[in-house]
Amino acid sequence: MEKVHDMGGRREKFGPIDRSDHQVEDWERLADAVNIVLNAKGHKTTDEMRRAIESLDEYREMGYYERWAAAAELLVVEKGLLTREEIDERAAELERRWRGA
């Protein structure tokens, strides 16, 4: 059974590797930082993170740090650090602040 983490080398299926780069955005640095802290504090491991990333239904459509952020969200909910509702509420609050409401 083929999953996202073991599709290496399937050029005939996925075409050549996209080697284009982009300027790292602030939220990507934050996603990286949050992951480092969660690991450092023992809340999750690299292997759990890999497993969570592999489980994302929209893996192929997501960017690198979108995967990180989504997988970290799965794990903090799974471990009871935050609830889905708390995350959604906070996201909505940030959205309101961003819009200046």
Add this chain to the structure above:
Amino acid sequence: MIRPVAGARFAPGDAVRVRDMDKEGHVRTPDYTKGKPGRIAEILGGFPNPERLAYGGDGLPERPLYKVGFRQADLWHGYGGSPADVLFIDLYEHWLEPREHGGEEKRT
């Protein structure tokens, strides 16, 4: 050896084959190596099992991890590069079986 491990089943130079099996959950063994012939290049030592670590387990007892060499021509149908090209992958012992009869790596 990076980390000491006792009771490793294979030694450098041993002919092995990757077990051709599906396993639910998180595995670190790439699908394209399954069933393919390789050769032990190095014993890397004992490491916690990532298949358990991925679900919050402690991954113990540690499993022997090997650096295994594969001929690229064995891995990829119609491989266009040099027949001498070899790919090295780190694989855990429970994914390897001894390869004694037939199934030799492709010769250059």
